[in-house]
Amino acid sequence: AQSVAQPEDQVNVAEGNPLTVKCTYSVSGNPYLFWYVQYPNRGLQFLLKYITGDNLVKGSYGFEAEFNKSQTSFHLKKPSALVSDSALYFCAVRDMNYGQNFVFGPGTRLSVLP
Amino acid sequence: DAGVIQSPRHEVTEMGQEVTLRCKPISGHDYLFWYRQTMMRGLELLIYFNNNVPIDDSGMPEDRFSAKMPNASFSTLKIQPSEPRDSAVYFCASSLGTGVQPQHFGDGTRLSIL
Numbered sequence: 001a002q003s004v005a006q007p008e009d010q011v012n013v014a015e016g017n018p019l020t021v022k023c024t025y026s027v028s029g030n031p032y033l034f035w036y037v038q039y040p041n042r043g044l045q046f047l048l049k050y051i052t053g054d055n056l057v058k059g060s061y062g063f064e065a066e067f068n069k070s071q072t073s074f075h076l077k078k079p080s081a082l083v084s085d086s087a088l089y090f091c092a093v094r095d096m097n098y099g100q101n102f103v104f105g106p107g108t109r110l111s112v113l114p
Numbered sequence: 115d116a117g118v119i120q121s122p123r124h125e126v127t128e129m130g131q132e133v134t135l136r137c138k139p140i141s142g143h144d145y146l147f148w149y150r151q152t153m154m155r156g157l158e159l160l161i162y163f164n165n166n167v168p169i170d171d172s173g174m175p176e177d178r179f180s181a182k183m184p185n186a187s188f189s190t191l192k193i194q195p196s197e198p199r200d201s202a203v204y205f206c207a208s209s210l211g212t213g214v215q216p217q218h219f220g221d222g223t224r225l226s227i228l
Contacts, residue, residue: 032214043118043205043219044157051214090157100145100209101170102217104157 002027002095004105012111013081021076021108023091032094033074034102035065037087044090050074061085081112116140118220120206126226132194135223138187139208147217148181148191149205157205163189164211196227 003026013019025031032051036044048059055067065076074091091105119138127133139146147162161171166183174181178197183189193200203224207217 034216036216036219041221041224043207043221044217046216046218049214049216094214099169100162100164100211101159102147106156 002093002098002101002103004091004093004103006089006091006105006108008108009106010109010111012113015083015112015114016080019076019078019081019085019110019112021089021091021110023074023076023105024072025074025091025093026072027093027095029095029097031074032096033065033067034092034094035059035063035074035076036090036092036104038090038107039087047076081110083112083114086110086112118206118208118218120204120220120223122223123221124224124226126228127196128228129197130195131227132192133196133200133225133227135191135204135206135225137189137191137206137220139189139206140218141187142210143208143218144186144211145209145217146183146189147207147209148189149207151203151205151222152201160191198227201225201227 005024034049035047038044048057050057050067058064088107090107092102094102121136148160151157160173161181163183181191203222205222207219209215209217
């Protein structure tokens with residue numbers, strides 16, 4: 001079975017500092033990994049994905065994520081946080097052996113403080 | 115490009131009433147997903163369709179819930195009769211089945227059952 005864990009409910013970071021939002025996953029086959037962001041009263045917006053190849057994936061709004069197979073992790077990062085990055089972030093996994101179904105993590109609320 | 119369109123954005127109704135949520139996926143997308151989001155349970159997949167055919171409805175909570183996709187550009191999620199515990203935000207998402215594509219979400223319907 002597929003599963004995703006986001007060990008932190010809340011991450012606080014000062015504006016201008018680097019941010020990391022953590023994600024670990026469990027799948028039986030090879031994973032496809034995704035990050036989404038949700039702003040208040042909006043749907044989830046796609047940020048980036050990992051399929052194969054380079055372990056460092058770059059996405060929208062300056063975000064990037066690092067895939068680590070040995071640690072089964074896919075942490076989201078940004079070198080310099082903006083107040084406007086404050087939102088709810090979801091990690092998702094799709095097992096290549098299990099069709100189109102995504103499994104989403106519980107979400108991490110990021111607060112960037114001015 | 116028009117994204118996934120959901121209607122209504124908000125629905126308030128009394129217990130026992132029938133509720134119908136509507137979704138128009140992105141043109142050309144062949145997968146459609148219905149999710150429910152609550153504070154307690156996070157984001158839950160209810161059902162998904164491929165080429166208008168339901169593929170996995172194991173997440174549908176009970177017989178009061180039903181979903182249809184009569185054509186490639188329209189889907190409904192119906193709750194009859196509604197109960198207060200059905201109060202949640204319901205999201206529709208669509209994706210392309212070729213390759214590994216992200217799901218694109220609508221802005222959701224906030225449902226309140228009194």
